[in-house]
Amino acid sequence: MVTDIKNFIIGVLGSLFATFLTTYIIHFEQFEGSFNFKEIWSIVINYTFLIYWMAALLLLIMVRRFIRNRIDKSQTPYPMVLSIGGFHEAEFNAEGHGFKWKAYADVKQWDRSMNEPLDIHVDRVKGPYCTNDFREMKVSRTYWGRYKYKCPKCGYKRILLKNAWTLKCDIGDEIEAGYRDKVNAR
Numbered sequence: 001m002v003t004d005i006k007n008f009i010i011g012v013l014g015s016l017f018a019t020f021l022t023t024y025i026i027h028f029e030q031f032e033g034s035f036n037f038k039e040i041w042s043i044v045i046n047y048t049f050l051i052y053w054m055a056a057l058l059l060l061i062m063v064r065r066f067i068r069n070r071i072d073k074s075q076t077p078y079p080m081v082l083s084i085g086g087f088h089e090a091e092f093n094a095e096g097h098g099f100k101w102k103a104y105a106d107v108k109q110w111d112r113s114m115n116e117p118l119d120i121h122v123d124r125v126k127g128p129y130c131t132n133d134f135r136e137m138k139v140s141r142t143y144w145g146r147y148k149y150k151c152p153k154c155g156y157k158r159i160l161l162k163n164a165w166t167l168k169c170d171i172g173d174e175i176e177a178g179y180r181d182k183v184n185a186r
């Protein structure tokens with residue numbers, strides 16, 4: 001769909017530009033090479049629709065850049081130091097944003113009587129994985145800059161405003177929040 005629009009615009013602009021060029025060259029030859037601004041201006045006036053097309057295209061490019069910028073800026077910034085991994089006391093399977101995730105956490109506080117964690121720190125989240133077959137989702141950007149996640153095996157697809165890192169942070173936050181909530185309930 002997006003490619004169709006792109007091809008259409010390129011096609012129309014190409015033909016318009018070709019028409020403009022050939023007309024200009026014919027005029028240019030008629031006036032025996034005299035470079036006349038008035039003459040060029042009259043051609044421009046004759047091709048107002050070309051100007052409209054150019055303006056529309058320019059507007060489209062600017063709007064696209066603006067939207068992509070806004071989406072980029074709304075992401076969670078990457079940390080200065082990335083966790084290397086290593087040993088984690090707890091491992092979770094999580095679900096969220098339409099995907100499956102794996103989370104690795106360290107337990108900050110244990111409930112000794114029940115032998116279960118009271119407070120955890122999620123150190124690393126892996127994913128997103130497909131909900132159907134646990135395959136790792138492939139990420140690409142759409143024309144307007146949204147993030148397209150697609151399973152290479154079953155074709156499961158989701159388009160979101162958040163990149164993988166932002167989603168991971170969200171999932172980690174949610175798991176931690178769940179434990180915080182548990183503590184409050186006691």
Ligand SMILES: [Zn+2]
Nearest residue numbers: 130133151154
């Ligand atoms: Zn799948």
